[in-house]
Amino acid sequence: xxxxxxxxxxxxxxxxxxxxxxxxxxxxxxxxxxxxxxxxxxxxxxxxxxxxxxxxxxxxxxxxxxxxxxxxxxxxxxxxxxxxxxxxxxxxxxxxxxxxxxxxxxxxxxxxxxxxxxxxxxxxxxxxxxxxxxxxxxxxxxxxxxxxxxxxxxxxxxxxxxxxxxxxxxxxxxxxxxxxxxxxxxxxxxxxxxxxxxxxxxxxxxxxxxxxxxxxxxxxxxxxxxxxxxxxxxxxxxxxxxxxxxxxxxxxxxxxxxxxxxxxxxxxxxxxxxxxxxxxxxxxxxxxxxxxxxxxxxxxxxxxxxxxxxxxxxxxxxxxxxxxxxxxxxxxxxxxxxxxxxxxxxxxxxxxxxxxxxxxxxxxxxxxxxxxxxxxxxxxxxxxxxxxxxxxxxxxxxxxxxxxxxxxxxxxxxxxxxxxxxxxxxxxxxxxxxxxxxxxxxxxxxxxxxxxxxxxxxxxxxxxxxxxxxxxxxxxxxxxxxxxxxxxxxxxxxxxxxxxxxxx
Ligand SMILES: [Cu+2]
Numbered sequence: 001x002x003x004x005x006x007x008x009x010x011x012x013x014x015x016x017x018x019x020x021x022x023x024x025x026x027x028x029x030x031x032x033x034x035x036x037x038x039x040x041x042x043x044x045x046x047x048x049x050x051x052x053x054x055x056x057x058x059x060x061x062x063x064x065x066x067x068x069x070x071x072x073x074x075x076x077x078x079x080x081x082x083x084x085x086x087x088x089x090x091x092x093x094x095x096x097x098x099x100x101x102x103x104x105x106x107x108x109x110x111x112x113x114x115x116x117x118x119x120x121x122x123x124x125x126x127x128x129x130x131x132x133x134x135x136x137x138x139x140x141x142x143x144x145x146x147x148x149x150x151x152x153x154x155x156x157x158x159x160x161x162x163x164x165x166x167x168x169x170x171x172x173x174x175x176x177x178x179x180x181x182x183x184x185x186x187x188x189x190x191x192x193x194x195x196x197x198x199x200x201x202x203x204x205x206x207x208x209x210x211x212x213x214x215x216x217x218x219x220x221x222x223x224x225x226x227x228x229x230x231x232x233x234x235x236x237x238x239x240x241x242x243x244x245x246x247x248x249x250x251x252x253x254x255x256x257x258x259x260x261x262x263x264x265x266x267x268x269x270x271x272x273x274x275x276x277x278x279x280x281x282x283x284x285x286x287x288x289x290x291x292x293x294x295x296x297x298x299x300x301x302x303x304x305x306x307x308x309x310x311x312x313x314x315x316x317x318x319x320x321x322x323x324x325x326x327x328x329x330x331x332x333x334x335x336x337x338x339x340x341x342x343x344x345x346x347x348x349x350x351x352x353x354x355x356x357x358x359x360x361x362x363x364x365x366x367x368x369x370x371x372x373x374x375x376x377x378x379x380x381x382x383x384x385x386x387x388x389x390x391x392x393x394x395x396x397x398x399x400x401x402x403x404x405x406x407x408x409x410x411x412x413x414x415x416x417x418x419x420x421x422x423x424x425x426x427x428x429x430x431x432x433x434x435x436x437x438x439x440x441x442x443x444x445x446x447x448x449x450x451x452x453x454x455x456x457x458x459x460x461x462x463x464x465x466x467x468x469x470x471x472x473x474x475x476x477x478x479x480x481x482x483x484x485x486x487x488x489x490x491x492x493x494x495x496x497x498x499x500x501x502x503x504x
Contacts, residue, residue: 189397338495387492
């Protein structure tokens with residue numbers, strides 16, 4: 001079975017260019033010949049499956065981390081230079097996977113080997129080949145969980161998500177990193193919940209899937225826009241290691257620039273069917289208007305069938321915690337109210353952000369579109385979790401928290417995403433600690449901690465401005481089947497800030 005195919009689109013393009021430019025045909029055909037990355041469920045039945053297992057086995061056995069044929073060499077590239085939570089998350093990983101795939105080909109001796117992907121939107125349970133704990137199985141690594149159904153969302157594929165890059169309104173790159181990318185790392189846990197995650201073989205199938213979803217989004221039309229090749233956005237180079245670099249502009253189009261494409265390049269349109277609810281789990285509880293329904297995890301609920309009763313997400317109870325004062329954080333950031341020392345454990349909780357009258361007035365002048373903008377030096381609002389650290393057994397993962405602002409006391413789950421500002425778990429904390437280490441981020445106010453920032457959408461800013469004396473922040477816990485209890489994360493301060501930055 002060979003998968004070196006010439007696509008019709010690629011062939012026609014090549015043929016017309018040939019006629020137009022009268023260049024040697026072989027060269028053009030070589031450029032339009034692309035390799036197809038397969039879904040694991042297809043890949044596992046090809047002869048390449050053996051090459052993949054053999055290649056990974058050889059690389060894991062090679063313990064010389066300075067040798068590019070070793071497993072640790074590739075983990076160290078990720079550890080030393082991956083951008084998480086900053087620009088080029090998608091493009092950097094596209095080039096990283098491309099070079100890793102070439103290395104796998106070289107080590108396995110199979111020139112047509114391609115990286116397969118794990119489509120968890122179709123099969124949320126990790127493929128069994130990766131979970132067999134035999135010491136002779138090179139695809140296995142200890143993990144907290146193997147089912148990622150609670151990590152999934154359709155939010156990045158909504159028709160309103162038309163910008164690719166961080167910094168523009170509603171950016172695809174930020175949304176897909178936030179969910180499903182980060183929660184998949186967190187729920188699987190153990191090594192996957194850290195920047196050492198490429199040590200786990202499932203990492204490569206997870207990131208091939210994220211890359212595939214980006215490809216699908218790029219081709220979906222509907223006004224979805226990637227910066228054009230001549231944009232300054234693509235200027236520059238990713239340096240992965242010594243003599244291993246890629247021009248950013250080469251990562252725009254997989255088929256024509258990197259000569260690969262995916263078996264399925266369409267965006268998911270539904271979530272996997274709901275599974276049997278876990279009784280007594282520590283996750284958030286969904287109430288139903290009908291009696292007798294079991295509580296279900298939020299992500300397990302697909303679109304509600306017409307005529308069915310709405311399924312409700314209840315806002316977690318408000319914890320009474322000490323308030324933090326309004327104060328100037330820097331020349332362009334003002335804290336308008338917050339709370340101190342939030343312990344995050346197996347339960348969900350909400351906190352109330354207390355604003356004094358002066359801060360409330362300023363917030364209203366800044367964020368309300370009805371108010372004159374000139375009356376405030378600030379332009380946007382954000383939630384900052386400061387002095388965040390892992391505590392207890394939190395570093396093993398298996399869990400994460402959705403963050404909501406001003407969640408109503410109960411809301412239909414399909415409406416809850418309007419209040420969501422992001423998520424936090426051990427992977428986000430480890431990635432932020434790495435940015436501090438790389439001096440890309442100053443870190444948290446307390447030494448050895450991190451700070452996480454969540455920009456508010458225009459809609460949420462309006463909502464907050466409408467009632468600035470009554471702002472709640474909810475941490476909604478999502479636990480995999482295996483997840484640590486007790487305090488796992490400590491947030492030193494959660495606060496609302498006004499900033500001079502452009503609104504999202
Ligand atoms: Cu990742």
